[in-house]
Amino acid sequence: MELGPNSYDITVERGCLQRADALLNLDRRVLIVTDRGVPRQYAETLAARCKEPVVAVVAPGEGNKTMETVTGLCRTMLEHRFSRGDCVAAVGGGMVGDLAGFAAACFMRGVDFYNLPTTLLSQVDSSIGGKTGVNLDGVKNIVGAFWQPRGVLIDPDTLDTLPPRLWAEGMAEYVKMALTLDGELFAALQREDPRQDMTRTLERALGLKKNVVERDEREAGPRKLLNFGHTIGHGVESAAGGALYHGECVALGMLPMCSPAVRAQLRPVLERLGLPTSTGLDKQAVWEAMLHDKKSNSGGFSAVFVEEPGKGYVKNVSFAEMRAILEGAWQA
Amino acid sequence: MELGPNSYDITVERGCLQRADALLNLDRRVLIVTDRGVPRQYAETLAARCKEPVVAVVAPGEGNKTMETVTGLCRTMLEHRFSRGDCVAAVGGGMVGDLAGFAAACFMRGVDFYNLPTTLLSQVDSSIGGKTGVNLDGVKNIVGAFWQPRGVLIDPDTLDTLPPRLWAEGMAEYVKMALTLDGELFAALQREDPRQDMTRTLERALGLKKNVVERDEREAGPRKLLNFGHTIGHGVESAAGGALYHGECVALGMLPMCSPAVRAQLRPVLERLGLPTSTGLDKQAVWEAMLHDKKSNSGGFSAVFVEEPGKGYVKNVSFAEMRAILEGAWQA
Numbered sequence: 001m002e003l004g005p006n007s008y009d010i011t012v013e014r015g016c017l018q019r020a021d022a023l024l025n026l027d028r029r030v031l032i033v034t035d036r037g038v039p040r041q042y043a044e045t046l047a048a049r050c051k052e053p054v055v056a057v058v059a060p061g062e063g064n065k066t067m068e069t070v071t072g073l074c075r076t077m078l079e080h081r082f083s084r085g086d087c088v089a090a091v092g093g094g095m096v097g098d099l100a101g102f103a104a105a106c107f108m109r110g111v112d113f114y115n116l117p118t119t120l121l122s123q124v125d126s127s128i129g130g131k132t133g134v135n136l137d138g139v140k141n142i143v144g145a146f147w148q149p150r151g152v153l154i155d156p157d158t159l160d161t162l163p164p165r166l167w168a169e170g171m172a173e174y175v176k177m178a179l180t181l182d183g184e185l186f187a188a189l190q191r192e193d194p195r196q197d198m199t200r201t202l203e204r205a206l207g208l209k210k211n212v213v214e215r216d217e218r219e220a221g222p223r224k225l226l227n228f229g230h231t232i233g234h235g236v237e238s239a240a241g242g243a244l245y246h247g248e249c250v251a252l253g254m255l256p257m258c259s260p261a262v263r264a265q266l267r268p269v270l271e272r273l274g275l276p277t278s279t280g281l282d283k284q285a286v287w288e289a290m291l292h293d294k295k296s297n298s299g300g301f302s303a304v305f306v307e308e309p310g311k312g313y314v315k316n317v318s319f320a321e322m323r324a325i326l327e328g329a330w331q332a
Numbered sequence: 333m334e335l336g337p338n339s340y341d342i343t344v345e346r347g348c349l350q351r352a353d354a355l356l357n358l359d360r361r362v363l364i365v366t367d368r369g370v371p372r373q374y375a376e377t378l379a380a381r382c383k384e385p386v387v388a389v390v391a392p393g394e395g396n397k398t399m400e401t402v403t404g405l406c407r408t409m410l411e412h413r414f415s416r417g418d419c420v421a422a423v424g425g426g427m428v429g430d431l432a433g434f435a436a437a438c439f440m441r442g443v444d445f446y447n448l449p450t451t452l453l454s455q456v457d458s459s460i461g462g463k464t465g466v467n468l469d470g471v472k473n474i475v476g477a478f479w480q481p482r483g484v485l486i487d488p489d490t491l492d493t494l495p496p497r498l499w500a501e502g503m504a505e506y507v508k509m510a511l512t513l514d515g516e517l518f519a520a521l522q523r524e525d526p527r528q529d530m531t532r533t534l535e536r537a538l539g540l541k542k543n544v545v546e547r548d549e550r551e552a553g554p555r556k557l558l559n560f561g562h563t564i565g566h567g568v569e570s571a572a573g574g575a576l577y578h579g580e581c582v583a584l585g586m587l588p589m590c591s592p593a594v595r596a597q598l599r600p601v602l603e604r605l606g607l608p609t610s611t612g613l614d615k616q617a618v619w620e621a622m623l624h625d626k627k628s629n630s631g632g633f634s635a636v637f638v639e640e641p642g643k644g645y646v647k648n649v650s651f652a653e654m655r656a657i658l659e660g661a662w663q664a
Contacts, residue, residue, distance in 0.1 A: 074474070133441060201423045
């Protein structure tokens with residue numbers, strides 16, 4: 001990833017977790033953050049390669065992605081006498097990466113951060129963008145920092161332990177990137193199963209994300225395209241109260257933002273990947289959650305639309321227009 | 333302040349608080365953070381010039397400079413539906429600036445921050461460096477961010493309400509800058525009372541600080557000189573448990589880091605400004621607080637020394653050497 005002084009390497013390689021000490025500087029104190037839902041073996045594999053590992057196991061779930069948990073991680077570093085030259089490493093999904101990354105961003109005003117995502121969702125999407133954060137009062141990622149990792153290790157072998165629904169939700173973000181950024185890739189998705197060659201799929205996804213982040217580290221421009229599906233998706237996620245996974249909500253959030261022709265192409269792709277294409281959730285509840293969401297602003301919504309695969313664009317729409325889009329969503 | 337995309341204006345001018353709306357963009361939601369110890373009139377003056385002001389009054393003192401208080405400020409912004417285009421303004425001393433600045437740094441991963449310091453200490457020292465942060469478990473500023481303000485207003489008229497001890501502690505930081513960075517200014521301090529012309533004194537202090545921060549925004553090099561007096565000073569501050577002000581502790585912390593000849597010049601300057609030059613605090617308690625402090629690292633201390641006025645330098649010293657320096661401190 002080329003970001004001037006914030007540049008770093010992303011390694012996509014089977015078994016790279018086993019040789020993390022050759023790829024990262026682990027010859028110091030390393031706070032390894034993982035959660036109880038992540039197979040313990042991954043954190044242990046990493047810890048065995050660190051000079052002074054400290055493993056922090058947090059409770060899983062977005063409900064624990066809070067300022068209190070970040071404070072607890074900082075306290076753990078303080079107790080173990082971490083200095084500015086020490087570092088934090090996340091081993092797990094996006095929740096662990098967001099939390100650990102934010103703790104790294106603010107402990108001593110910033111220490112090195114390594115991301116070792118072990119879920120497909122975090123591998124394709126959240127591991128390399130530098131966005132960190134926690135939730136507050138039910139609003140997702142409302143408090144956080146832009147803090148780039150010093151290195152990212154993506155080991156496709158960790159997907160061997162991933163349950164089917166977590167596979168599916170990762171694929172939703174992959175479809176999102178194809179649909180907004182790369183028409184050819186979306187065409188390939190209509191023909192082939194991306195799960196056949198995961199190293200290639202991960203490389204493609206990361207290549208797209210890398211390109212966008214390099215052009216727009218702080219999300220002032222093109223990076224906003226990666227919010228495709230997230231305007232309604234976040235509302236769905238809040239309204240579902242944990243019953244739907246993030247990627248499933250993104251799948252549901254993408255459909256209403258497509259032109260009818262694109263939607264007709266998208267639906268079978270999502271179905272084949274095991275993703276939902278309709279929901280019985282109360283639309284008023286979704287709407288209220290959307291209004292509460294941080295992407296809303298006084299003038300309406302800034303949202304991403306797709307009328308031609310590979311060519312997402314940002315458009316400002318009024319509250320009334322967005323309400324109408326939601327009202328028409330998920331019809332057969 | 334020239335910091336590329338992070339550049340901003342610093343206004344030093346009598347009465348500038350009265351015309352803040354001409355100098356800052358207040359035509360939006362503005363979270364005005366102040367504390368109960370700050371004369372209420374200053375926050376009210378600013379609020380009267382904002383389109384949508386929200387005033388948050390926090391409890392004063394370092395004990396309230398916590399993650400919990402920052403979380404509360406973020407919650408207030410959330411309740412008032414702040415968006416990324418809104419901003420935070422600090423009105424008060426360094427504690428308010430540190431807190432408000434950190435809340436601005438992390439709300440929505442960063443919103444605009446304005447600093448309107450009303451104490452001499454914050455005007456000469458903490459208002460323009462971009463360091464924000466909170467305390468955790470008794471360790472000062474251990475969690476925070478580098479987040480530059482978008483504008484700084486320094487109104488010398490606010491010093492009219494400042495109690496004498498707060499005057500003195502501000503002067504301690506001024507002496508610190510002269511002693512480490514500007515030998516001529518230190519010579520002037522030996523001849524003249526800097527309180528005679530406060531606009532000029534503030535301009536001189538800010539000029540020095542600005543120059544150092546511009547060369548070293550993230551404190552990788554020359555900016556470390558501004559930590560002069562803070563290695564022992566922070567230990568004194570912790571050990572004193574609130575009985576001494578920050579600047580008084582810096583005064584005490586500078587003396588042992590000077591050569592005997594410089595110390596002999598420094599002592600009468602401090603005395604004339606109403607600052608302490610000795611303390612009966614238990615040195616073992618000071619030492620333990622120093623070890624607990626964030627500037628310590630496994631190899632000893634990186635500390636600033638002065639052997640010639642205007643030429644501070646950073647030197648690594650062992651634990652034993654620093655313990656000996658502390659042991660010999662404050663002898664007549």
